[in-house]
Amino acid sequence: MWPAIVLALTQALVPRALDAILKKLDKRTTPQPAPRAGRPEPHILFAISVLTVCQRHQCSITSWFRTPARNNLVDGHPASRHLTADAFDIVPDVQSESPKIVRAIQALGYYALIEPHHIHIQRIPPADRTRVA
Numbered sequence: 001m002w003p004a005i006v007l008a009l010t011q012a013l014v015p016r017a018l019d020a021i022l023k024k025l026d027k028r029t030t031p032q033p034a035p036r037a038g039r040p041e042p043h044i045l046f047a048i049s050v051l052t053v054c055q056r057h058q059c060s061i062t063s064w065f066r067t068p069a070r071n072n073l074v075d076g077h078p079a080s081r082h083l084t085a086d087a088f089d090i091v092p093d094v095q096s097e098s099p100k101i102v103r104a105i106q107a108l109g110y111y112a113l114i115e116p117h118h119i120h121i122q123r124i125p126p127a128d129r130t131r132v133a
């Protein structure tokens with residue numbers, strides 16, 4: 001089952017738009033080698049991990065990558081990790097499951113914060129409390 005999920009997600013999550021975002025984020029000037037076989041690109045592994053947790057714990061993903069305009073519309077932090085596709089917002093079907101979901105995310109090495117109406121998850125450690133939004 002896991003390989004089928006990985007294949008489906010890879011096909012769904014690696015559109016040209018994501019490649020363009022990742023290239024834009026890569027500030028390096030020299031071409032970088034492709035990820036080694038068997039080691040997914042970190043953003044893809046992050047996305048697969050969040051989706052897997054959502055499937056297991058019955059959550060919906062309500063936000064991932066945002067443009068600056070969309071980030072402004074939702075009052076996102078100007079340095080939001082959503083701007084770089086390094087954050088997800090999820091909403092559990094059962095709110096009381098939030099602590100269990102946060103522990104599952106943290107067990108995968110990611111960072112999670114329970115907000116009033118969602119759980120914010122990010123791939124990169126928060127620089128400070130205001131960056132987790």
Ligand SMILES: [Zn+2]
Nearest residue numbers: 088089120133
């Ligand atoms: Zn968020």
